[in-house]
Amino acid sequence: MSQVTTITFFKYHTLRNKIWAFGMMQFAHVALSEVKGLQDYKLMGSGKDGFNPFADWSVYVLLQIWENEEEANVFFEESELMKRYLKKATERCSLFLKNIKAKGEWSGINPFVKSDSITENNPYIAVITRATIKLSLLYKFWKYVPTSQKSLENNKGLMFTKGIGEVPFLQMATFSIWKDKESLMQFAYGSKEHVQAIEKTKKLNWYSEELFSRFQPYKSIGTWEAMGELPF
Template sequence: MPGKFITIRFLEFKGFSAKRYAFAEMGRSLVNGWMADGLVFSKQLGTGAGNGFSVLPNFGLYAWLGVWESPAHAEQFFQHDSRWLKLIHESTNISGWDAVPMKGKGTWNGLQPFDFSEGETDWDGPVAVITRASIRWFKSLLFWWNVPSASKHLEGKQGLKYAKGVGELPLFEQATFSLWESARNLDQFAYQSKEHAPMIKKTRQYDWYSEEMFVRMKVVKLVSSQWSVVSGQ
């Protein structure tokens, strides 16, 4: 059953012990996936150094994505799941958002876990985006050669509140989570940005990816006060 509710969390860790625990939990998640009532799909993801778009890892920041049957299932998990509570106990800060999927395409590890039945409803509040891809191993060098210039195009874009490059496996499994003030700001970047178009052209030209996914969601709750946008709900 595709999920109707999305939760994205960024967890920060400070100190060697906490970072070691988070790194070990990241490895554990690749073997022993997260399980909970109503959890349709989940990923624990590492981040890159700097703005996240780097081959060098940031051992102090991890992302967690959950796709749920309902908000009630997510709330139950975050309040009572022992594995989650242990992880956040080691962290120093948690931020992120709750959202409802609006539209998307593609797959993640062969799965399409999002329910887009609400479709393109009118929404005046903030929106978030997941872009994710598996990079063909023999084209990874070419891809990462182009990433620094591409990531700079996001910096300072009107309406962009947050963007972070994340991944499951270094170099080959990459995604971007981004938060925007409105769908209008996102569309201006996606469809009108002169800097964004060349990267799209290169993607098609070089056929970097063996799998791609794009998901747009309407944000119904912000978990952290660090982003000065107001929920549209």
């Protein structure tokens, strides 16, 4: 079986559980480093809606890259760490992803391997973009974000999106789910605002590191109100 990526969203309501979740950004590393079949992982927080760089203290994310789906299933079904997360969280959704294409680097490497089992009759596309922004360009970058993301408002092809990342303001990422490749391409190259953002990125060179990766989402565990009823 080929490499599989999972991304899990956790939501917390009480202040006590939010503090616990924030602490796990540090304390979960020991347990995760011992998980069988886990090739790489990222513990991330999230930003407020609309790609606001300020933290959303109620939502945290665990991105994991597995040798195969079997190892991922064992973790979600049997892991004591996952049981601890689920006990504290009020919402949880884990999405299983097969990599279609990945370009760039994340922490010095490209961790995603192209899957050899993409399904032709599954049109859905998930996208992860990740970048480290140069300190000298932080203000210019975040000032421009609302303009570059304007075409996402009421976009019928977009099923879900959330700003995530390891370090607020500096190391940012986005995760999105699209109805099909055509919807994604229309946003990426048919949106005036996004095309201008691409041109501005090339001109200003405001990333010290960046990665863009497309996936085929094919399985989900749990629910997430903002995602609605997922078709996979």
